[in-house]
Amino acid sequence: MRSSRLAALELRRFGRGKLPRAALVALLVLPLLYGALYLWSFWDPYGRLDRIPVALVNDDQGATASGRRISAGADIVTGLRDSDTFDWHEVSAAEARRGVENGTYYLSLTMPADFSERIASSAGDSPETGALQVRTNDANNYIVGQISRTVFNEVRSAASTKASRSFLDRIFISFSGIHGQTVKAAEGADTLTGGIGKAEKGSKDLADGLKDAKTGSAKLAKGVKKLDAGAGTLADGSRQVADGTQELADKVDAVYGEVGPYLAKNEKTIGDTARLVADSARTVRDNLGVLVKTAPAAAKTARTAADTLDEVYRARCSADLLADPVCPDLKKARDAADDVAAVADDLDTLIADQNGDLKTLDGNLATLQQQAQALADRAPHLSEDVADAVKKIDRLNDGAARVAAGAEKLHTGLGTAATGATGLDTGVGKLRTGAYDLSGGMYKLVDGSGRLAGGLHDGADKIPDYGTKDREQRTGVMADPVQLASQDLHKAPNYGTGFAPYFIPLSLWVGAMVAYMLIQPLNRRALAAGSAAWRIALAGWLPVVAVGVLQTAALMAVLHWAIGLQMARAAGTVGFLFLVTACFAALVQWLNARFGAAGRILVLALLMLQLTSAGGTYPVQTSPGFFNAIHPFLPMSYVVSALRRLITGGGLGPVWQACAVMTAFTAGALALTALSARRRQVWTLDRLHPELSL
Numbered sequence: 001m002r003s004s005r006l007a008a009l010e011l012r013r014f015g016r017g018k019l020p021r022a023a024l025v026a027l028l029v030l031p032l033l034y035g036a037l038y039l040w041s042f043w044d045p046y047g048r049l050d051r052i053p054v055a056l057v058n059d060d061q062g063a064t065a066s067g068r069r070i071s072a073g074a075d076i077v078t079g080l081r082d083s084d085t086f087d088w089h090e091v092s093a094a095e096a097r098r099g100v101e102n103g104t105y106y107l108s109l110t111m112p113a114d115f116s117e118r119i120a121s122s123a124g125d126s127p128e129t130g131a132l133q134v135r136t137n138d139a140n141n142y143i144v145g146q147i148s149r150t151v152f153n154e155v156r157s158a159a160s161t162k163a164s165r166s167f168l169d170r171i172f173i174s175f176s177g178i179h180g181q182t183v184k185a186a187e188g189a190d191t192l193t194g195g196i197g198k199a200e201k202g203s204k205d206l207a208d209g210l211k212d213a214k215t216g217s218a219k220l221a222k223g224v225k226k227l228d229a230g231a232g233t234l235a236d237g238s239r240q241v242a243d244g245t246q247e248l249a250d251k252v253d254a255v256y257g258e259v260g261p262y263l264a265k266n267e268k269t270i271g272d273t274a275r276l277v278a279d280s281a282r283t284v285r286d287n288l289g290v291l292v293k294t295a296p297a298a299a300k301t302a303r304t305a306a307d308t309l310d311e312v313y314r315a316r317c318s319a320d321l322l323a324d325p326v327c328p329d330l331k332k333a334r335d336a337a338d339d340v341a342a343v344a345d346d347l348d349t350l351i352a353d354q355n356g357d358l359k360t361l362d363g364n365l366a367t368l369q370q371q372a373q374a375l376a377d378r379a380p381h382l383s384e385d386v387a388d389a390v391k392k393i394d395r396l397n398d399g400a401a402r403v404a405a406g407a408e409k410l411h412t413g414l415g416t417a418a419t420g421a422t423g424l425d426t427g428v429g430k431l432r433t434g435a436y437d438l439s440g441g442m443y444k445l446v447d448g449s450g451r452l453a454g455g456l457h458d459g460a461d462k463i464p465d466y467g468t469k470d471r472e473q474r475t476g477v478m479a480d481p482v483q484l485a486s487q488d489l490h491k492a493p494n495y496g497t498g499f500a501p502y503f504i505p506l507s508l509w510v511g512a513m514v515a516y517m518l519i520q521p522l523n524r525r526a527l528a529a530g531s532a533a534w535r536i537a538l539a540g541w542l543p544v545v546a547v548g549v550l551q552t553a554a555l556m557a558v559l560h561w562a563i564g565l566q567m568a569r570a571a572g573t574v575g576f577l578f579l580v581t582a583c584f585a586a587l588v589q590w591l592n593a594r595f596g597a598a599g600r601i602l603v604l605a606l607l608m609l610q611l612t613s614a615g616g617t618y619p620v621q622t623s624p625g626f627f628n629a630i631h632p633f634l635p636m637s638y639v640v641s642a643l644r645r646l647i648t649g650g651g652l653g654p655v656w657q658a659c660a661v662m663t664a665f666t667a668g669a670l671a672l673t674a675l676s677a678r679r680r681q682v683w684t685l686d687r688l689h690p691e692l693s694l
Contacts, residue, residue: 040563054086055096055108063116072119073111100137107136193450203438214432221421228415235408242404249397256390275376299345306341309333490649500565501643502616505580505636511551512584513603515544521592522677536677537670541589548581568649576646576655580639583662586669593676610636635665
């Protein structure tokens with residue numbers, strides 16, 4: 001009998017009576033319930049997070065920074081309420097703590113009292129980090145805690161970005177301020193360069209001037225030394241003058257002590273005498289001309305008279321004559337006449353020889369007359385004038401003493417000045433050297449200030465000066481410099497679509513496992529008839545494949561039209577699942593045919609190994625090494641990988657690989673089942689009395 005006919009006969013058994021029909025329906029629906037219910041429950045959990053009650057505590061007191069009020073906690077609360085991420089309940093800190101503990105809330109989010117203050121501290125000297133406080137309780141639900149960490153990381157990132165934008169905006173404003181100040185500094189450096197240039201020229205002029213000053217200071221030192229020597233001489237001379245004036249004053253004072261009273265008593269007599277002298281001088285002057293005219297005649301007359309007396313004396317007093325008693329008188333008269341004649345001659349000669357001196361005498365007599373007249377005029381005040389003269393002499397003496405003292409001080413001062421002038425000359429020499437050094441340093445300073453000005457101008461060009469629009473753009477970029485430019489290739493629209501490649505083969509394996517609980521893996525009629533082993537294997541495999549095809553059709557119809565599973569390649573997915581059903585049926589058949597009742601346990605164990613090593617939830621690389629080792633040798637590993645490409649899209653390489661693996665497993669399992677059928681055609685005591693029966 002053909003295998004297909006045997007398979008049909010096996011299926012007809014389920015049409016005999018209500019219970020077999022119900023069993024067949026249950027067999028068809030069980031994978032549907034298993035797979036559809038699983039996917040339905042996991043379909044879109046992230047889309048329903050707004051149903052999860054979460055406590056929200058805002059204890060933030062706010063803060064002030066740069067003249068602006070900051071309420072970071074209130075801003076976050078507003079953003080969270082607008083996001084509808086969770087079912088937020090604003091409560092107190094104590095109530096949030098109790099709620100998380102007793103399960104009223106799955107978790108709590110708290111903005112502490114100093115939250116805004118810490119964020120605002122970025123503008124001060126001691127910046128601090130603000131912290132959002134999250135309280136979870138894994139005793140309520142572990143997955144919610146994991147989801148909350150992801151959500152709150154996004155909240156933290158958004159809050160940090162906002163705080164960073166404010167902080168960076170102040171930085172960019174500071175850049176603009178620095179730019180402006182640097183420009184001013186550069187302009188100031190230009191002015192400084194000009195001023196230093198003038199100073200450099202002035203320092204050179206100063207050095208040249210100090211050179212001349214050095215020459216002058218040397219001359220000054222020599223001159224002061226000469227002045228010091230002259231001052232010494234002056235001091236000595238002035239001291240001698242002072243001593244002389246003192247002596248004069250002493251004598252004058254002594255004479256005045258004697259003459260003063262006399263002058264006071266004889267002022268009239270002195271006046272009269274002076275007038276007499278003046279009159280006499282005038283008379284002599286008046287008769288001086290007569291004397292000049294009469295002197296020659298008088299000389300002649302005197303000579304004549306002398307000669308006459310001489311003749312009379314010889315005539316009357318010669319030796320031959322008797323003595324005349326008048327001879328002695330005549331002799332005296334003759335001698336006197338001779339003397340008068342001699343004087344007259346001398347006077348005449350003198351007048352003749354000293355005619356010019358007579359003019360001088362006349363002038364002197366005029367001066368004597370004038371002074372005598374003046375003395376006569378001042379005679380009534382002569383005592384007072386002499387007293388004034390004595391006072392003036394005394395003042396002269398006092399002045400001479402002061403001059404002497406001053407000259408001594410001058411000499412002493414000039415000595416000090418000489419020492420100072422020498423020191424000045426030495427100092428000016430050092431100043432000259434320093435001025436030349438200063439001039440050289442100022443030259444270097446001019447060069448350095450020029451480089452400073454150039455550097456400040458270059459620096460000002462390099463320091464950015466941002467406007468409001470530029471600041472907005474740049475603070476946005478720097479506050480969140482790294483964006484996640486994610487590109488989802490063949491993105492799964494929801495959580496259920498992502499897990500469908502894992503739950504669908506699971507349900508089909510369960511369907512095959514349950515099917516062989518109702519259908520014999522090896523057809524008894526074929527075994528009894530002695531049919532070929534391969535026919536026996538196909539006869540036990542084809543009914544389950546037929547049931548599996550119906551299971552797959554029902555499952556995929558409900559997943560697509562009822563739950564909403566969208567497949568990139570729907571026909572390919574269904575066709576591939578038919579192949580998977582055939583493979584799973586062959587594997588379950590062989591385990592049951594070969595190991596009997598124990599095979600059912602092995603089917604369940606193989607299911608567990610495939611579920612843990614297929615990488616259906618987390619990548620298999622995250623599993624322990626054992627599961628990584630068995631992953632390539634189990635069929636469900638390839639089924640999950642292929643279904644992901646068929647449902648969400650992508651290259652078909654894994655699909656063709658999975659088809660080849662499924663075909664190989666199917667062929668291998670059927671061959672092993674045929675071998676088991678051949679063995680089952682030989683009856684043994686173990687077959688008649690099995691040790692275990694299920």
